[in-house]
Amino acid sequence: MQPRPTPPFNSSTAGARRAVVGSAVPGAVSAAGGMAGMTNGTSVYALKELVARLQREQNKIQDLLGSLGFALRSLNNLNQFLELIPMIASRVTDATGGALVMCQPDGHLRLEQLHCSGDDDCNSVRLALEMATRQIAPSPALALKAVDSSSSALTSAAMLSLDRYACRYLGADFQIFGTAIIVQNIERGRLYVFSQEGDYTWSDTRENLVRLVADQTAVAIENNQLTHELRNKERLDRELELGAEIQAQLLPRQCPQIEGVDLAARCQTANKVGGDYYDFIPTTYEQLRAPDAPSSREKPWNFAIGDVMGKGVPAGLMMTMLRGMLRAEVLNSHSPAHLLQHLNWVMRTDLESSNRFVTLFCAQYDPLTQVLSYGNAAHNPPLLWQAATGQVLRLDADGMLLGLDMETHYQENQIQLQPGDTVIYYTDGFTEAADRDGRRFDEDNLIDSFGWACRNFTDSDEILQYLFDMLSRFVGHDREAEDDTTLVVMRITQPAEFRQLSTEPLV
Structure with a gap:
């Protein structure tokens, strides 16, 4: 007693x-x-x-x-x-x-x-x-x-x-x-x-x-x-399972077929429902109707990767809302910078009332010219490994978090990709992951692992698996992830049909 x-x-x-x-x-x-x-x-x-x-x-x-x-x-x-x-x-x-x-x-x-x-x-x-x-x-x-x-x-x-x-x-x-x-x-x-x-x-x-x-x-x-x-927990577990199922259906089931591009992607959530988001978005209605048609493979595609601050059902719901708005903006033929600008205006009220903010990197890739145009709303800058030089570049552009400031301006940059070049888009679940001593995996470790993988593997799936293995080895195989972890690997496999830009990023 x-x-x-x-x-x-x-x-x-x-x-x-x-x-x-x-x-x-x-x-x-x-x-x-x-x-x-x-x-x-x-x-x-x-x-x-x-x-x-x-x-x-x-x-x-x-x-x-x-x-x-x-x-x-x-x-x-x-x-x-x-x-x-x-x-x-x-x-x-x-x-x-x-x-x-x-x-x-x-x-x-x-x-x-x-x-x-x-x-x-x-x-x-x-x-x-x-x-x-x-x-x-x-x-x-x-x-x-x-x-x-x-x-x-x-x-x-x-x-x-x-x-x-x-x-x-x-x-x-x-x-x-x-x-x-x-x-x-x-x-x-x-x-x-x-x-x-x-x-x-x-x-x-x-x-x-x-x-x-x-x-x-x-x-x-x-x-x-x-x-x-116990009943409340069982009800919440059922809701989480339903939310996880819906979220899994909203994330891409497979990577699209894009001319001259080898793609691989994976999202691992820390909870049943997470706040990480990535997407491959067609830019025309023709691609929506027949995504595997040869003509669709040569059309531009949009790449997006983002992170809603927080985890669980609230972050998952915000991510779902973001996905719908972003897809609608892409079909209206807006550039990456304009997409971010419009999303910031539209979502500010909802994000402000929920005390949540969103980081988002948005890019558009043209298979005919192999030009990547991109804007960034304070997300982790993707990394580009250049096959010709063996160097790793950060693809960044100025811009604030979505929902933070109505007056913010989003910069747009472009870069010409070459055969063998590899781009990884990732969330902070990679760089913020910690080992038992509290040390972070950080961007430097990711750059070193990424460079080694690009020199030793030619397949995007192999690069993706190697980077996840390195992260798991660093954190500890028996430890659960504290945050959602998302990675997209994009590798150029053939020369461009048309060449527009120099090989250096535009500032």
């Missing part, structure tokens, strides 16, 4: 303490005291009657507690179970009645259940206990979300005040005992048992029985709370 922060309360703490005389069963001592003057035969008969009475009382208590245990095991409705508590507590102690006072989520105290042997007494007892609960002012310390030890102490003090008020309003005719209902080290309420019998006394056995019923009540409340949490 959990430790109790406050001592049990009985009416003797508020007035003159009654002498506790006798055993657990009322009348046991008085019956035993009368045996001294009886004859031997009468004494034996009285002793047998006493034993039989004790046995009947014990059987009654066992039956009641057994019924309570059965109700706890088959609990389907917490309120129905709580209705039994005052009745069981009063029956096992031969008291007049019982009451259950619970702390509500807003800090108020409320008389939850009441049981009395007579209806006439019930109204006066209810009025007295409701008046007592109203004397305790609600405070954050009484709220159920209070979990620290100082809040528990304040709750205990408030409950002790409730004991005093309950004794005062019930009056001297009532013998009352109260004990705490503790759930996860927080006092969630009080169980009171009271009697109007003049010779009624609170023995240790009776007090322990009330505590036992209170502990069963606490178990029922905690089980009910855990059941609700």
Whole structure:
């Protein structure tokens, strides 16, 4: 059982303490005291009657507690179970009645259940206990979300005040005992048992029985709370699975066939639903209708890779909205810089209200000229490995995060690609990944690994797999990723049909 922060309360703490005389069963001592003057035969008969009475009382208590245990095991409705508590507590102690006072989520105290042997007494007892609960002012310390030890102490003090008020309003005719209902080290309420019998006394056995019923009540409340949490978790898991399924369907199922280009891509989410985004977007309706047609392979394609700040369902929903808007803008024949400008205007209100921002790199590639035009909204700049020189260049352009500033301007750059050149687009899940010592994989490691892969592999899939293997080896094969990780590899496989630009990036 959990430790109790406050001592049990009985009416003797508020007035003159009654002498506790006798055993657990009322009348046991008085019956035993009368045996001294009886004859031997009468004494034996009285002793047998006493034993039989004790046995009947014990059987009654066992039956009641057994019924309570059965109700706890088959609990389907917490309120129905709580209705039994005052009745069981009063029956096992031969008291007049019982009451259950619970702390509500807003800090108020409320008389939850009441049981009395007579209806006439019930109204006066209810009025007295409701008046007592109203004397305790609600405070954050009484709220159920209070979990620290100082809040528990304040709750205990408030409950002790409730004991005093309950004794005062019930009056001297009532013998009352109260004990705490503790759930996860927080006092969630009080169980009171009271009697109007003049010779009624609170023995240790009776007090322990009330505590036992209170502990069963606490178990029922905690089980009910855990059941609700489990159901909420199962519902959330179902929603996450549905979100992951939808997101997986929105990401490209396969790389498009583009003339003279070898593509590979992979997105690994840290959660079931992630905030990373990449896409290959056709620029004409002809490509949408027949993406594998020879004429479609020679048309320009847009490449996009982005990252919504955060993970989980909110980031996934924002990514889905971004995808729809971006695809619509591409079909309207806007350049990469204009795409970013329009997205920033359209999404600013939604992003600002959600306290989220988006990084996005957007590029357009023309297979006939092998020119890559691009703009960047503060995303990790893609890396270009030039086959002719063996050098790695960063493809960057000025621009702020989407949704941060309406007046920001997005720069657009272009570069002429050559056969053998390789471009990787990636998210910060690569560069921010850390090993057990907290060291980051960072851009330098990625550049070194990328350069080695381009010199030793000719296939985009091999390059992609090598880079993911290097990241996994650095972080540790047995460790889960802390962030979404996305990588797209683009390799030029043949000369351009038309040549427009020099081999150096335009600034």
